[in-house]
Amino acid sequence: GEDVEQSLFLSVREGDSxxxxxxxxxxxxxxxxxxxxxxxxxLQLLTYIFSNMDMKQDQRLTxxxxxxxxxxxxxxxxTQTGDSAIYFCAETRSNDYKLSFGAGTTxxxxx
Amino acid sequence: ETGVTQSPTHLxxxxxxxxxLRCSSQSGHNTVSWYQQALGQGPQFIFQYYREEENGRGNxxxxxxGLQFPNYSSELNVNALELDDSALYLCASSSSLxxxxxxxxxxTRLTVV
Numbered sequence: 001g002e003d004v005e006q007s008l009f010l011s012v013r014e015g016d017s018x019x020x021x022x023x024x025x026x027x028x029x030x031x032x033x034x035x036x037x038x039x040x041x042x043l044q045l046l047t048y049i050f051s052n053m054d055m056k057q058d059q060r061l062t063x064x065x066x067x068x069x070x071x072x073x074x075x076x077x078x079t080q081t082g083d084s085a086i087y088f089c090a091e092t093r094s095n096d097y098k099l100s101f102g103a104g105t106t107x108x109x110x111x
Numbered sequence: 112e113t114g115v116t117q118s119p120t121h122l123x124x125x126x127x128x129x130x131x132l133r134c135s136s137q138s139g140h141n142t143v144s145w146y147q148q149a150l151g152q153g154p155q156f157i158f159q160y161y162r163e164e165e166n167g168r169g170n171x172x173x174x175x176x177g178l179q180f181p182n183y184s185s186e187l188n189v190n191a192l193e194l195d196d197s198a199l200y201l202c203a204s205s206s207s208l209x210x211x212x213x214x215x216x217x218x219t220r221l222t223v224v
Contacts, residue, residue, distance in 0.1 A: 004153075035215075042117075042201055043154070043215040088153055098144065098167055099203070099213060101153030 004102035006089050011108045018076040020105045022089030025070060029091040032065060033099065034074045037086045046074070046087075084109045114138060115204050117216035124192050124223050132187040132219045134202030141206060142166070143185040144213070145177060148199040160185055189221075197223045 004024045012018045024032070030051050035043040049056045049063045049072075056063045062075040076083055086104040114137035124130050136143050142161045146154035156169035160179035174190040183204075189196055199220050205213040 033213075042199075042217040043203075045212065045214060048212070090153075098156045098159060098169070099146075099154070100156070103151075103153045 003100045004089055004091055006087075006102035006105045008103065009106050009108070011110060012079050014079060014081060014109050014111050016079055018074075018079045018083065018107055018109075020074045020076075020087050020089075020107065022072040022074075022102055023070055024072065024089070024091050024100075026091065026093065026100075027067075027070065028093050029070075031092050032063075032072050033088075033090040033092075034061075034063065035088040035090060035101075037088065037104070039085075043088065079107075079109050081109050081111070083107060115202060115214050115216035117200075117202050117219050119219060120217065121220045122222070124221065126192055126194060126223055128192050129188065129190045130192060130221060132189075132200050132202075132221070134185045134187070134204075134216060136183045136185065136202075136204030137214055139206055140204035140214075141183050142204065143179055143183065144203045144205070145185070145187045146201040146203065147171070148201055148218070149195075150198070154201055157187065192223045194223050197221060 006022045033048040034046045060077045064073045086106050088104045089102045090099040116135045118133045144159040145157040148154040157171050158168040159166045163179045176188045179185045199218045201218045202216045203213045
């Protein structure tokens, strides 16, 4: 995961917005992803964004992409206790389905 | 529910043994990738199969091998198990027709003792 970096921990109060940040190094990255992993479970695809987009919104989730700075963020509005999990940023390149993951950000939602 | 199923869910093996993990891909998906996720880390790419042929490999030794079958299901085989092989093994399926969407199974937790 050295191509993709994330902060390791985030604590947020229930009802507030969470913002998880990620930086990547490969300018040829085509797709950038956010996955969620709950304890003992596999990875759930939350959303993804194509590299020619700046923003994508899907219900409570907003993805922002700054291609110049190679920075990706995931904003979760109205964070709930069920949002407590590890969130992984990942990238892939054109015609290459290999996903390169960051180390994950553990999000803890407190009451 | 992604439609990607893996078996078994948990497995304990002794160092030096061999193991086979299985994955059934989502209907309509022709590509299967395998990842190893060590405790506290992000998944690491092992290899990918597309239409029954290996289509890319990560930095894993040859004792990690795989197969994909005509129905696009897949196996991951690991020979001469080492303690460091203890990890969650994840299978992901995707389609060349829907670039960008890779769906994961629940994983197989392998413990090598």
